[in-house]
Amino acid sequence: MVDEKGKPPVFCEKLCIVCKGAREGNSICKSIQNLELKIFGKNGCIWGAARTKYYGVTPDKKIPEKSKK
Secondary structure (H helix, E strand, O other), X not given: OOOOOOOOOHHHHHHOHHHHHHHOOOHXXXXXXXXXXXXXXXXXXHHXXXXXXXXXXXXXXXXXXXXXX
């Protein structure tokens, strides 16, 4: 996970097939992600939680343009 806004959580943002696909609008990925969010909670898996902590948005939401680093 991320310590004090150190390195950005790259896996959830760019490499995770489920999260990346869901944010791009793929309905199958969105269904899988919704199931994951129900199982793990609103922040999702450990990589999704790191993304939420770093960017302030849950794994199912896109990062606002002003928050990108």
